[in-house]
Amino acid sequence: MTETTTTTGSGGETHQRVTGDAAVLTTNHGVPVGDNQNSLKSGARGPTLLEDFVLREKIFHFDHERIPERIVHARGSGAHGVFEATADISDLSKAAVFTKGEHTEVFVRFSTVAGGAGSVDTPRDVRGFAVKFYTREGNWDLVGNNIPVFFIQDAIKFPDLVHSVKMEADRAYPQAGSAHDTFWDWASLMPETTHMLMWAMSDRTLPRSFRTMEGFGVHTFKLVNAEGRASFVKFHWKPRLGLQSTIWDEALKLQAADNDYQRRDLWEAIDTGAYPQWDLGIQVFDEEFARAQPYDVLDATKLIPEDDVPVRIIGTLTLNRNPDNFFAETEQVAFLPTNIVPGIDFSNDPLLQGRLFSYLDTQNSRLGTTNFHQIPINAPRCPFGNFQRDGKMQTQVPKGRANYEPNSLAAHGEDGGPRESAERGFATVNAATGGDEQGDKQRIRAELFADHYSQARLFYRSQTESEQAHIASSFVFELSKVGVLDQVPPRMVANLRNVDEDLARRVADGLGIALPEKAAAAREPVDMAPSDALSIHKNMKATLEGRSVGILYADDSDGAEIEALVAAVAAAKGKAVLVAPKVGGATLKDGSRRKADGQLAGSPSQIFDAVAIVLSADGCAALLKEAAAVQFVMDAFGHLKAIGASDAARPLLDKAGVEPDDGVTDLGGAFIAAAGRRFYAREPGVRTLA
Numbered sequence: 001m002t003e004t005t006t007t008t009g010s011g012g013e014t015h016q017r018v019t020g021d022a023a024v025l026t027t028n029h030g031v032p033v034g035d036n037q038n039s040l041k042s043g044a045r046g047p048t049l050l051e052d053f054v055l056r057e058k059i060f061h062f063d064h065e066r067i068p069e070r071i072v073h074a075r076g077s078g079a080h081g082v083f084e085a086t087a088d089i090s091d092l093s094k095a096a097v098f099t100k101g102e103h104t105e106v107f108v109r110f111s112t113v114a115g116g117a118g119s120v121d122t123p124r125d126v127r128g129f130a131v132k133f134y135t136r137e138g139n140w141d142l143v144g145n146n147i148p149v150f151f152i153q154d155a156i157k158f159p160d161l162v163h164s165v166k167m168e169a170d171r172a173y174p175q176a177g178s179a180h181d182t183f184w185d186w187a188s189l190m191p192e193t194t195h196m197l198m199w200a201m202s203d204r205t206l207p208r209s210f211r212t213m214e215g216f217g218v219h220t221f222k223l224v225n226a227e228g229r230a231s232f233v234k235f236h237w238k239p240r241l242g243l244q245s246t247i248w249d250e251a252l253k254l255q256a257a258d259n260d261y262q263r264r265d266l267w268e269a270i271d272t273g274a275y276p277q278w279d280l281g282i283q284v285f286d287e288e289f290a291r292a293q294p295y296d297v298l299d300a301t302k303l304i305p306e307d308d309v310p311v312r313i314i315g316t317l318t319l320n321r322n323p324d325n326f327f328a329e330t331e332q333v334a335f336l337p338t339n340i341v342p343g344i345d346f347s348n349d350p351l352l353q354g355r356l357f358s359y360l361d362t363q364n365s366r367l368g369t370t371n372f373h374q375i376p377i378n379a380p381r382c383p384f385g386n387f388q389r390d391g392k393m394q395t396q397v398p399k400g401r402a403n404y405e406p407n408s409l410a411a412h413g414e415d416g417g418p419r420e421s422a423e424r425g426f427a428t429v430n431a432a433t434g435g436d437e438q439g440d441k442q443r444i445r446a447e448l449f450a451d452h453y454s455q456a457r458l459f460y461r462s463q464t465e466s467e468q469a470h471i472a473s474s475f476v477f478e479l480s481k482v483g484v485l486d487q488v489p490p491r492m493v494a495n496l497r498n499v500d501e502d503l504a505r506r507v508a509d510g511l512g513i514a515l516p517e518k519a520a521a522a523r524e525p526v527d528m529a530p531s532d533a534l535s536i537h538k539n540m541k542a543t544l545e546g547r548s549v550g551i552l553y554a555d556d557s558d559g560a561e562i563e564a565l566v567a568a569v570a571a572a573k574g575k576a577v578l579v580a581p582k583v584g585g586a587t588l589k590d591g592s593r594r595k596a597d598g599q600l601a602g603s604p605s606q607i608f609d610a611v612a613i614v615l616s617a618d619g620c621a622a623l624l625k626e627a628a629a630v631q632f633v634m635d636a637f638g639h640l641k642a643i644g645a646s647d648a649a650r651p652l653l654d655k656a657g658v659e660p661d662d663g664v665t666d667l668g669g670a671f672i673a674a675a676g677r678r679f680y681a682r683e684p685g686v687r688t689l690a
């Protein structure tokens with residue numbers, strides 16, 4: 001079936017979209033193409049002719065299919081959705097997007113930071129969490145990350161950060177990872193990175209999926225109410241599925257198993273109607289609170305403990321539609337922290353201030369035109385218009401003579417164009433009421449910015465024992481990858497002594513180096529009360545919802561056992577995935593065939609959250625000689641996952657070194673309960689951590 005639809009864009013222009021397979025193929029200029037298989041030649045074996053405009057246009061366009069990838073956050077995955085405001089915060093903000101009951105369309109792009117567009121989904125890296133709200137008062141972009149703080153305090157250091165972490169300038173590796181000389185050289189010389197490094201070395205940078213990570217606006221912003229009163233605010237996204245992360249060995253193996261692990265997870269979740277959801281929370285505070293803290297709220301390397309200012313939930317984000325086209329939408333979407341709406345405002349955070357310049361600028365080099373706002377994914381969904389004109393790729397066709405203002409064209413019946421509105425328009429909060437300070441022009445930072453360690457310590461001390469071990473081990477791993485720059489690891493450990501002596505000792509031991517002298521702190525750190533909100537383990541949900549169970553079976557397996565499991569997993573809102581030695585399936589005990597979803601060799605257990613082994617004695621005996629089967633079980637155990645097994649499958653568990661614990665069960669209800677969890681207590685028995 002062919003369907004041709006004509007839609008009208010926001011500028012009044014029309015777009016034609018043809019679906020189906022029977023429409024006539026045309027050139028870009030609408031000329032029907034008679035032959036899409038052969039170029040025009042002078043004789044069957046003769047040269048190709050320059051006059052072949054069909055060939056030339058096709059190759060010309062193809063040659064220019066790629067645009068410059070983002071300098072950071074190049075690899076990303078996007079989705080459409082809706083934001084629903086669920087609380088009345090009109091006392092704080094007049095923004096339409098926050099009107100209780102208001103539904104606003106959104107586009108969200110998740111990303112890694114360091115790798116190129118074609119890199120993998122699972123390096124140890126910060127994740128971008130960028131949300132474009134198409135509000136009825138214009139687009140608001142909340143361009144955040146999955147970590148609430150940042151590496152640097154001042155925008156002037158951003159190019160240094162990015163140069164140091166991306167692949168090294170001469171050798172062009174490593175791709176997508178910070179475990180190399182130049183990053184740690186730079187970071188160890190920049191104590192202000194310490195707090196963010198703690199987060200980066202934790203499992204926060206190994207999220208299990210985009211659906212199970214938090215998002216943060218990072219900077220302090222302002223909310224402004226109808227009376228013009230401003231309050232400070234921090235934005236938080238809290239995943240409905242709770243927090244989940246992988247562990248390092250698993251992340252490494254995931255990279256081999258599926259480069260697109262998180263992109264696929266997001267796509268499939270939306271595709272199957274398991275719409276990912278986050279609650280939007282705000283931490284609101286005033287100037288008096290800000291002044292009383294031992295840190296500066298304008299410093300992006302600091303967070304505000306939730307125990308001091310609880311997060312208040314004001315809305316829900318639901319991602320419910322996959323993009324129609326990756327390039328047109330996910331690649332061309334342009335996020336701008338300068339996209340702000342009446343009722344929200346910037347703070348003087350010097351990092352945010354730098355971003356306000358950068359993003360507009362980068363879109364011109366990436367998308368090649370000042371008219372990038374006309375690309376459908378970037379265009380506001382509300383009416384928009386002004387007197388800006390022309391430029392590359394102009395798609396709007398304004399009528400009449402009004403391209404200047406003021407004008408009096410209306411007096412003669414001509415369209416005079418739009419006008420500013422003091423009532424409805426965006427008005428910057430007066431600095432005096434916004435709580436900001438100004439002064440002489442100086443290259444300087446505020447006094448409390450000099451405290452680089454208090455919150456790094458707060459973060460470390462808020463973690464569980466297992467999480468602390470992961471952090472120490474990550475530092476050891478990353479610093480072990482520093483090659484010739486011998487001075488770097490001790491310099492880093494010297495900084496860590498200001499965070500926590502035990503952490504510093506563990507990292508030094510893990511590296512096999514002597515504990516260096518403590519680095520001098522620019523400002524002595526203070527102790528802050530630990531906060532449960534900073535731990536992943538304390539914010540996990542024991543649920544199968546959003547998790548997958550790999551069910552390994554083979555010839556002679558019991559079909560009833562398999563079906564019971566599949567039904568139980570589905571009832572618990574999980575996803576069952578059948579894995580067999582051959583993807584065509586296996587012949588079950590009753591002689592029937594059961595098709596598999598994945599072949600064993602291509603479906604290692606790291607792509608699942610829990611595994612079930614359903615084998616007969618004969619089936620098990622056969623798989624004992626199959627390395628992929630042994631590895632399947634061994635990795636599930638090593639990655640701290642639940643393993644359910646039929647009695648006859650025990651020899652496979654034994655060969656894989658599985659030892660009994662709460663996560664090793666039979667195939668009944670105990671398995672379904674266990675499959676929604678990870679068994680971190682198992683870890684000391686399966687690997688040595690720093």
Ligand code: HDE
Pocket residue numbers: 070071072073076109110111127128129130143144145150154155156158216217218219300333334335351352354355358359360362363
């Ligand atoms: Fe970005 N950042 N950034 N960044 N950033 C970009 O903009 C920049 C910072 C973040 O999915 C670029 O369109 C500067 C903090 C995300 O398209 C660029 C500074 C946070 C994304 C840029 C920062 C972020 C970007 C590259 C320091 C968390 C991906 C392409 C002053 C709050 C958005 C582009 C997407 C992308 C500059 C710091 C998050 C070059 C100069 C802090 C999620 O403009």
